[in-house]
């Protein structure tokens with residue numbers, strides 16, 4: 456059984472809703488899903504999913520998520536990684552920048568990051584589940 460680590464940050468709960476749907480989509484994988492405040496280690500997982508909404512001016516949350524991600528990203532080389540997050544008025548620039556960063560870290564990025572506008576609808580939750588299921592299949 457594959458082991459999956461899901462780490463998220465969410466100010467108002469939108470990315471957290473995505474994370475919960477993603478866990479459902481992981482099916483029978485052994486999933487550990489934690490808020491970034493727990494600062495989990497990368498040790499011992501087959502796949503990694505990181506979620507953070509667009510904050511500031513098209514950046515990751517600078518209070519908690521950015522420091523955590525900066526601390527672990529050197530360890531992402533060669534690892535299977537998927538990204539997700541909610542956004543508001545932008546066009547997803549924070550996610551495009553994050554994708555480029557993860558690739559530069561040497562990670563094997565799954566498709567493009569999944570972005571959902573504001574609070575996920577039921578259809579959006581299904582999209583999250585399918586995204587996770589597809590990631591589990593690679």
Ligand SMILES: Cc1cc2nc3c(=O)[nH]c(=O)nc-3n(C[C@H](O)[C@H](O)[C@H](O)COP(=O)(O)O)c2cc1C
Pocket residue numbers: 464465466467468469470471507508509510511512513514541542543544545546547572573574
């Ligand atoms: C301080 C602040 C900064 C934000 N900056 C952006 C931004 O640059 N681009 C964008 O598309 N949305 C921005 N948003 C909107 C959030 O990304 C959006 O509301 C998202 O759904 C929040 O998800 P969360 O509840 O998981 O944190 C910002 C929201 C706040 C409160």
